[in-house]
Amino acid sequence: MLKVGITGGIGSGKSVVCRLFALLGVPVYDADTRAKWVMHHDAILRSSLLAAFGSEVYAANGELNRTYLAGMAFSNPEKLARLNGLVHPRVGHDFAQWATAQQQAGHAYILKEAALMFESGSWQQLDRIITVYAPQELRQQRVLRRDAHRTLTDVTAIISKQLSEEEKLKRADFVIYNNDEQLVLPQVLALHEAFTALGTAPAARVAQ
Ligand SMILES: CC(C)(COP(=O)(O)OP(=O)(O)OC[C@H]1O[C@@H](n2cnc3c(N)ncnc32)[C@H](O)[C@@H]1O)[C@@H](O)C(=O)NCCC(=O)NCCS
Numbered sequence: 001m002l003k004v005g006i007t008g009g010i011g012s013g014k015s016v017v018c019r020l021f022a023l024l025g026v027p028v029y030d031a032d033t034r035a036k037w038v039m040h041h042d043a044i045l046r047s048s049l050l051a052a053f054g055s056e057v058y059a060a061n062g063e064l065n066r067t068y069l070a071g072m073a074f075s076n077p078e079k080l081a082r083l084n085g086l087v088h089p090r091v092g093h094d095f096a097q098w099a100t101a102q103q104q105a106g107h108a109y110i111l112k113e114a115a116l117m118f119e120s121g122s123w124q125q126l127d128r129i130i131t132v133y134a135p136q137e138l139r140q141q142r143v144l145r146r147d148a149h150r151t152l153t154d155v156t157a158i159i160s161k162q163l164s165e166e167e168k169l170k171r172a173d174f175v176i177y178n179n180d181e182q183l184v185l186p187q188v189l190a191l192h193e194a195f196t197a198l199g200t201a202p203a204a205r206v207a208q
């Protein structure tokens with residue numbers, strides 16, 4: 001089974017693209033959502049986050065206080081690095097377990113969606129990487145439309161914590177252009193065909 005990563009900067013359209021793959025029957029692991037799940041459910045991680053960032057990390061009802069964490073982490077590089085250092089290994093472990101279950105279900109390939117793929121080192125768990133590309137101005141507009149609570153300053157701060165799109169393009173095996181100039185669906189269908197073939201080919205070809 002081929003493991004394909006799909007990354008791209010904030011607002012590039014990873015989730016939209018992943019919804020298309022999911023419609024084709026491809027299992028998709030959403031690292032952003034799972035990161036929040038493990039931060040809520042993993043008792044050891046909860047204790048580490050409380051020890052590192054204080055009791056405000058969790059609200060009185062036990063829910064993750066995302067606004068507090070976002071405000072703290074996206075404005076302080078050391079705190080963000082500490083948060084990443086605690087959360088990313090747990091997400092890596094969670095993904096490995098999920099991927100094993102998918103393999104047993106006999107899928108030709110699976111997708112892992114993550115904003116941070118090269119930054120977190122999680123690309124090493126994957127066979128191929130797709131970058132979803134859109135220019136920064138368009139990404140900012142999309143996020144401001146999507147996230148009513150974020151300002152342009154917030155979005156710019158998050159962008160500054162992510163690897164540049166140029167670097168992601170250099171490091172990716174495939175690019176999906178979601179820049180309002182090219183149709184997305186034909187690009188997804190072409191990759192689906194290629195990955196289905198690769199995922200069902202002998203292991204030697206997949207490993208390359
Ligand atoms: C700080 C948190 C709680 C803020 O949650 P919130 O719901 O406000 O934002 P959300 O998760 O939707 O993130 C918005 C966007 O910011 C970007 N982003 C998220 N985490 C990070 C990070 N650690 N570094 C850089 N960019 C990030 C992504 O593009 C993401 O889609 C949350 O982002 C988080 O837990 N981040 C740490 C875990 C992580 O790195 N997740 C990303 C993939 S594993």
Ligand SMILES: Nc1ncnc2c1ncn2[C@@H]1O[C@H](COP(=O)(O)OP(=O)(O)OP(=O)(O)O)[C@@H](O)[C@H]1O
Pocket residue numbers: 008009010011012013014015016017032115142143145146178180184
């Ligand atoms: N081609 C498109 N045309 C119109 N709107 C789009 C297009 N692609 C994405 N969007 C919209 O832009 C916003 C950002 O897209 P999406 O949530 O998929 O980005 P993302 O890369 O997953 O972002 P994040 O890193 O924040 O999770 C969403 O509201 C989405 O509906």
